[in-house]
Amino acid sequence: MSAVTAPRVARRAQQHPGIRTVYAWELRKLRAQKRTYIGLGAAALVPLIFVVALLSSSGGPDEIPFGRYVKETGLAVPLVGLLFSSVWLFPLITSLVAGDIVSAEDNHGTLKTILTRSTERWQIFVAKLLAALTYVFAALIVFVTVGLVLGGTFWGFDPLTSLSGTQIPAGRGMLLIGGSALAYFIPLIAIASIAFLLSTVTHNSAAAVVGTLILSFMMQLLAIISGLDFMRPYLLSEQFDAWQGLLRDPTDWAPIAHAGWVSACYAVPALLWAFVAFVRRDVAG
Amino acid sequence: MSSEAPAVQARALVKRYGRITAVDHVDLTVKAGDVYGYLGPNGAGKTTTLRMMLGLITPDAGTVELFGRDPLTEGVRALDGVAGFVEAPRFYPYLTGRKNLELVAALDGGGAAERIDAALDTVELADRARDKVGGYSHGMRQRLGLAGALLRDPRLLILDEPATGLDPGGMRDMRLLIRRLADEGMTVLLSSHLMAEVEELCDRVVIIASGRVRYEGALDELIATTAGRYELRTTDDERAHQIATAQRGIDDLVRDGRGLTFAAAGEGAATALSIALGEAGVGIAALVPRTATLEELFFRMTEDVPAEPSAPAATTAADAVLAEEVRA
Numbered sequence: 001m002s003a004v005t006a007p008r009v010a011r012r013a014q015q016h017p018g019i020r021t022v023y024a025w026e027l028r029k030l031r032a033q034k035r036t037y038i039g040l041g042a043a044a045l046v047p048l049i050f051v052v053a054l055l056s057s058s059g060g061p062d063e064i065p066f067g068r069y070v071k072e073t074g075l076a077v078p079l080v081g082l083l084f085s086s087v088w089l090f091p092l093i094t095s096l097v098a099g100d101i102v103s104a105e106d107n108h109g110t111l112k113t114i115l116t117r118s119t120e121r122w123q124i125f126v127a128k129l130l131a132a133l134t135y136v137f138a139a140l141i142v143f144v145t146v147g148l149v150l151g152g153t154f155w156g157f158d159p160l161t162s163l164s165g166t167q168i169p170a171g172r173g174m175l176l177i178g179g180s181a182l183a184y185f186i187p188l189i190a191i192a193s194i195a196f197l198l199s200t201v202t203h204n205s206a207a208a209v210v211g212t213l214i215l216s217f218m219m220q221l222l223a224i225i226s227g228l229d230f231m232r233p234y235l236l237s238e239q240f241d242a243w244q245g246l247l248r249d250p251t252d253w254a255p256i257a258h259a260g261w262v263s264a265c266y267a268v269p270a271l272l273w274a275f276v277a278f279v280r281r282d283v284a285g
Numbered sequence: 286m287s288s289e290a291p292a293v294q295a296r297a298l299v300k301r302y303g304r305i306t307a308v309d310h311v312d313l314t315v316k317a318g319d320v321y322g323y324l325g326p327n328g329a330g331k332t333t334t335l336r337m338m339l340g341l342i343t344p345d346a347g348t349v350e351l352f353g354r355d356p357l358t359e360g361v362r363a364l365d366g367v368a369g370f371v372e373a374p375r376f377y378p379y380l381t382g383r384k385n386l387e388l389v390a391a392l393d394g395g396g397a398a399e400r401i402d403a404a405l406d407t408v409e410l411a412d413r414a415r416d417k418v419g420g421y422s423h424g425m426r427q428r429l430g431l432a433g434a435l436l437r438d439p440r441l442l443i444l445d446e447p448a449t450g451l452d453p454g455g456m457r458d459m460r461l462l463i464r465r466l467a468d469e470g471m472t473v474l475l476s477s478h479l480m481a482e483v484e485e486l487c488d489r490v491v492i493i494a495s496g497r498v499r500y501e502g503a504l505d506e507l508i509a510t511t512a513g514r515y516e517l518r519t520t521d522d523e524r525a526h527q528i529a530t531a532q533r534g535i536d537d538l539v540r541d542g543r544g545l546t547f548a549a550a551g552e553g554a555a556t557a558l559s560i561a562l563g564e565a566g567v568g569i570a571a572l573v574p575r576t577a578t579l580e581e582l583f584f585r586m587t588e589d590v591p592a593e594p595s596a597p598a599a600t601t602a603a604d605a606v607l608a609e610e611v612r613a
Contacts, residue, residue, distance in 0.1 A: 016361070017394040025388050032379050109375035113433070116339045116369075117392035118361050282342035284333075 016118045019127055026131035030097065036135065039093040043139040046089055047081050047147035051154060065163060065244060073158040074151025075173040078144040079247070082184055085143065086240035091216035093139045094188055098132040098195035099208030102278065106203040111283050121279045129196060129271070136188050144181045148174070164249040180243035183256050186263045187239035191216060193267035197274040200281075239263055290353030292317050292441045292472040293338060298347035300333050307333045309496035310347065315474050315489075317440070320467045322487035322504070323476040326587050330496040331476045335371045335445055338474075340364065351441060369443030369474070373450075374430020378419030382410055382429050385418055389433050397436040404432035407462070423450035431462070442466060445476045460486060480580040490579075494587035504579065511577035515555055518544035520568035528565055532558045546575060 030036045054060060054070055054077075061067035064083055069076040105111040114124060157170040168176065194215060198208035219237040222228050232238055242259035245252035293315035300308040308330040315321045325331045336342045338349050340356030340363065348355060354363035376385040386404065390397035405411040408428035413421070421429065427447060434442060444463070448456040456479075463486055467473050477483050483490060484504070491501040500507060514537075519525040522544055529535050529547060534554025538547045549555040559572055577585075 015394045017392060021391050021394070025391050028384075028388070029377060029380070032377070032384075034379075108377060109373075110377055112336075112339075112341055112371060113375050113389065114392055115341060116364060117389055117437075118364065118394050119392045120360050280343075282336075284336065284342055 019123050022119055022123050022127035023130050026127045027134065030131060030135055035096055035100070039096050039139055040142055042089065043093060043143040044146045046085065047077065047143060047150055050081055051077065051150040055154065069161055071155055073160050074148060074153065074155045075157060075160040075170065075177065077151025078147030078177055079180060081143065081147045082180065082243065086237065087220065090188055091191055091213055094136045094191045095195040095209045095212035097135045098192040099199045099212050100205040101128045101132050102196065102199040103203050103205040103208055107205060115283055125275055125278045132192055132196060133189060136192050137185055140181050140185055140188065144177060148177065162249050163244060163247050166249040176246050179246045183243035183246060183259065184240060186242065186259045187236050190236050190263040190266040193270040197270040200274040200277050233258065234262055236263065236266055290350065291315060292319065293349070293351055293474060295334070295349040296347055298334065298337060298349055299345045300337060300342065301345050306496050311493065311498050313491045313498065313501055315472060317472050318470065319489050320473045320487045321475065322483035322490040323474060324483060324490055324583055325493035329493045331493060332371050332445055335443055335476060338443060339371065341371070366440040367443065368434035368437035368439035370430045370434060371445045374426055374433060376418045376426065376429060379417060381415050381417055382421065383414040385429065386433060386436060390436050393437055400436050400438065404435045407435060408432045424452065424455050427451060439471065441472045441474065443474045446478060448479060448482060480583060484579045492583060492586050499586040507582060508576055508579065511582065514546060514548050514575045515572060516544060516546050516575040517572050518570040519562065520570065524565065525562055525567050528561050528567065529558055532561055
């Protein structure tokens with residue numbers, strides 16, 4: 001180690017960075033980690049497997065919405081994929097990053113490194129949350145895009161038959177698929193918030209990821225118990241179907257609005273709890 | 286930020302974990318320009334105190350201010366002009382050394398990013414800056430931690446055992462660097478187990494045990510409290526012991542395998558003893574003043590310290606020595 005020169009750039013008034021800077025670095029950290037690509041890879045691979053399965057079989061998933069159209073137009077492929085992926089794929093992708101983004105700092109001991117710089121705790125909290133949501137949204141876009149491209153490649157972009165039986169031209173169909181992805185993102189925000197909370201309070205990535213998945217599966221189980229029908233509209237798992245309102249003619253906004261406030265009921269308390277825990281916690285590790 | 290305020294001022298600082306009081310009413314003051322040693326055995330509460338200083342944990346009672354600012358109420362603004370690390374510096378293993386520094390510089394804002402190259406040169410990591418930190422040795426991570434601290438161009442540098450894990454050359458270089466930074470006017474708070482390091486670098490020290498301060502003050506004053514002790518080796522230690530016991534101004538006589546040690550009330554008393562020994566035909570092989578080392582004082586103050594939460598902490602050298610005598 002050189003004892004000859006030490007950095008002595010002229011001291012100036014301290015300018016504290018904003019959330020944008022912290023957010024950009026959270027994204028850089030995500031880009032540098034392998035697990036990021038595992039989730040994105042899964043989001044690309046699942047539609048590919050789905051298309052291969054369709055190509056190798058004579059029938060299709062006729063019993064679910066748009067299932068009977070998957071071999072008529074590629075526009076139906078990402079929509080059917082969204083229906084399947086709410087069971088495990090997107091809860092898993094979401095919890096992999098949102099459940100790890102705070103606790104990984106505990107595991108690496110780096111929380112004390114970033115909390116002793118010139119960035120407030122609330123800024124780090126917000127930046128991490130935004131980064132996790134950005135990642136989930138990116139995975140969703142990858143999933144829909146791969147499904148759309150593969151579907152279009154093999155079955156073309158013929159008009160899509162809406163859930164009301166009307167024909168939707170390809171251009172408008174693509175717009176509606178984009179809108180569906182946005183509607184699908186609403187309950188994912190709630191799943192991400194729960195994972196973020198578990199990551200913050202458990203300080204353990206595995207516990208946060210597994211805990212989020214268990215909660216997600218539990219809600220799916222509750223949804224299929226006939227005696228608990230009254231709960232179904234308030235379960236997060238049910239909100240993943242809200243996008244179907246966009247594929248009706250005229251557009252039915254009610255399920256999307258419902259998904260919005262139900263998801264908020266899960267997300268807001270989880271985030272408030274996580275926020276208080278994060279800004280007040282002792283960082284002793 | 287007040288330029289008149291001490292670099293660090295802790296008052297009645299308390300931190301409890303369940304029934305364990307990790308830090309028990311600690312008072313300490315680091316003045317601007319000090320190289321301040323923070324000494325204590327493992328589990329004494331050093332790192333907990335440093336964490337409270339940096340706002341990482343919340344005190345259960347008491348206050349700590351950095352240049353007059355309380356991290357508890359002012360957040361990271363209280364850390365303006367302050368840098369350092371507690372325990373081992375930690376970085377993202379999947380990023381390179383340079384990327385890690387770029388990250389912390391981004392979180393610092395200001396001109397921190399402009400100092401990266403100079404900081405890497407200073408800690409001699411420039412040639413490994415593009416390697417991932419996951420492949421760094423412990424010593425390299427320590428150096429990277431110091432580089433990360435220097436990016437903030439601090440007025441106060443808080444270092445928790447910075448030489449731990451370094452090879453002898455690395456320890457020497459770390460000491461030289463700290464000394465140089467201090468000579469440039471940087472205030473340094475150095476937590477360390479290495480007495481030689483503290484004796485070489487620090488002008489003021491605090492010694493803590495079981496969460497309580499045993500001594501706080503100038504290192505010279507602490508060493509000076511042991512002045513007046515002598516080491517005596519003779520041709521007949523048993524006879525010398527008898528003579529010394531009867532001699533006025535000679536106290537605290539201890540006989541060990543190598544000879545005698547005693548406290549003399551001034552040089553006159555020691556001279557009178559040497560004359561008395563000569564008159565009695567006892568040959569003097571050596572009569573030398575003996576000053577305790579910091580290590581000896583440290584062990585005296587920290588070993589076998591009873592855990593008495595209500596006992597007042599010693600805050601001056603005289604108190605510490607008195608407490609030691611009472612214990613003896």
